[in-house]
């Protein structure tokens with residue numbers, strides 16, 4: 001099996017690439033990644049020397065690049081996307097380009113080259129917010145942010161290419177994912193690394209927004225299941241069943257690091273902030289998939305990973321990248 005993994009230098013994509021190389025002797029991986037601010041070859045260092053792994057730097061919107069990288073592959077898994085909701089509010093253009101046009105480019109290459117399967121890695125955010133109950137795969141999509149709207153645009157193209165051209169494509173819609181190697185702009189790694197540096201944790205609004213947390217290893221096992229056994233044209237929700245308020249997440253981080261609530265800074269809410277996400281994962285569970293990581297254990301292990309791997313995140317937060325610039329731009333007037 002030869003796989004093209006797009007966006008494999010990011011948080012979840014790199015976990016998926018490491019998993020394929022480390023757990024499956026018969027899998028070869030070509031990783032195609034543009035190395036945007038969120039792409040990081042350090043995430044792939046554990047497999048960099050493996051003969052079954054190849055890295056190609058390139059853009060999924062560039063058809064020639066995708067065609068060359070896809071030569072001889074059996075399947076494509078697409079993680080490549082702009083992924084941070086706050087950045088999509090500040091600067092949406094790149095989201096439309098990568099998440100919509102990039103997905104279109106991949107679909108065209110799958111169509112032209114007759115590639116066996118494509119898994120589009122999408123998000124529960126396409127469904128929008130839900131006060132009670134849970135979203136099934138049949139729920140209407142009502143995205144709230146430029147990020148989730150661009151992901152929804154990608155999903156709709158995938159489904160249309162299945163219906164019109166019969167392409168063997170599937171969609172996973174994952175919930176909020178946590179674990180090692182997550183770029184420290186997202187809630188958990190931002191709060192943990194800020195706390196480790198003696199800085200404040202900027203909690204939006206009343207801190208009562210709810211997310212359903214999924215360990216990155218469980219997210220990857222769900223995607224792997226769909227890649228191997230999913231039905232073309234189908235959507236699969238992948239969730240952890242761990243709904244927590246942001247306040248609850250913050251309390252566990254404070255407890256693990258022995259800090260008090262003085263470390264919280266209450267800041268202006270995110271515009272259009274979805275109140276609650278909740279996924280019904282019955283479809284995938286009925287086929288035998290299950291998440292395995294206990295949430296509180298997984299979160300505490302993750303907090304300890306950031307504590308023990310300061311070199312990894314210090315380079316991002318204080319190196320040559322644009323992390324500091326983004327933090328200043330987004331948070332300066334929110335306090």
Ligand code: NAD
Pocket residue numbers: 006007008009010011012013032033034035036037038039040058059060061078079080081082083084098102121122123124151173174175176177178183
């Ligand atoms: P990430 O931001 O950590 O990584 C994204 C990767 O895509 C980076 O390596 C980046 O360099 C690459 N990339 C961006 N634009 C590209 C382009 N035009 N061409 C090639 N590569 C490009 O993202 P993540 O958190 O690992 O998310 C991966 C996927 O999973 C995304 O599609 C996201 O929508 C989805 N998802 C994420 C979560 C989550 O909680 N993180 C939950 C559900 C779904």
Ligand code: DAU
Pocket residue numbers: 083084085086122123124125174175176177185186187188190202203204205209210211246270277
């Ligand atoms: O639900 C899946 C989605 O989860 C993915 O599709 C996205 O790519 C991923 O970024 C994530 O989106 P969220 O917006 O839910 O994640 P984020 O970590 O940015 O925020 C989680 C919650 O924490 C949300 O309610 C906003 C809040 N928050 C976030 C930040 C960055 C804060 O209170 N303060 C912050 O500084």
